[in-house]
Amino acid sequence: MTGQAVPDFDWLAAAHPRRLSAWMDEHGLESGPLRGFERLAGGTQNLIVRFQRGNRSFVLRRPPLYPRPDGDKTILREARVLGALAGSRVPHPGLIASCGDTVVIGSAFYLMEPVEGFNPSGKPLPREYAENVDWRRRMGFAMVDALLALGEIVPEQVGLDGFGKPLTFLERQVPRWRAHLEACPSSAAWQGPEGLVGLDELGRILENQRPLVFEPGVLHGDFHLANVMFRHDCSELAAVIDWELATLGDPLLDLGWLVATWPDETGHGAGTIQVSPWDGFPTAQQLLDHYAAGSRRDLSRIDWYIALANYKLAVMLEASHARSCAGRAPREIGERHHASALRLVQNGLAKLAT
Structure with a gap:
């Protein structure tokens, strides 16, 4: 640290x-x-x-x-x-x-306990990682392995009874995050939820296509490259950090969140995620394949979970934009977040296009 x-x-x-x-x-x-x-x-x-x-x-x-x-x-x-x-x-x-x-x-x-490790986002990777493409490839799969291990946890066996309401988890998602956006501070400079073009359409499609059956488990709730620490001596995770959004629900949303925030070929991911050098990291599809090989969970509807992750993250970024318009955050950052939110909504719609 x-x-x-x-x-x-x-x-x-x-x-x-x-x-x-x-x-x-x-x-x-x-x-x-x-x-x-x-x-x-x-x-x-x-x-x-x-x-x-x-x-x-x-x-x-x-x-x-x-x-x-x-x-x-x-x-x-x-x-x-x-x-x-x-x-x-x-x-x-x-x-x-x-x-x-x-x-x-x-x-x-x-x-x-202190965690001895480093976060890979925001500054160049340490020399051992920067010089070893196999280490960078393993970083992505190590993150998936952490999700697989988390998916094995049986809440009732570890004292997490009543930690959430897993049976209604998926049906609460779209209404909850739409309400979150509606509760943002209003201002003349913010167009409101309607300014996030396509959000309502994405929400309707998500609701119409929502999976009716899933296997409940523990979710981290914000699983991405900025919320993990890697070891210095090998390309394994030292710890998953920042568990403030953890709950009980459908663990596949954590996988969808990882994919939705995963960087493109430039090393830039959602929000402020940026990793350099990026070459050698697994593709999003390879992450999904690795998860499928190690889990009994059905991934046939994974595009829905990725689209929901895009919806949720778009709302979070647009809420930042609303705060900036109200003078509660830097306006420049708010504008960048608004542009990212618009892209995320379109990414979500593309995932569910038939």
């Missing part, structure tokens, strides 16, 4: 480092002063910091200083998932402990 030194951590512990130390004492988590604070990148808003106590390193994750109303709940859900994955074949940060008492640092939080 990489980050930057933090001279103090008022932003982290709400000016109560002694309370965090006392809480760690109660849980038998080393002893002595907290030291070596380092702010880490990860997620879009949640705050992550690495620090040491005694002979051990810890990573703390909490909601942003001005969180959404469900910020504490989301953090505790993440912790629950990480705890449930313990002992599985899914690469993930190991959960140490979680805390729902907001008195300790001003919000819910959890502690996890």
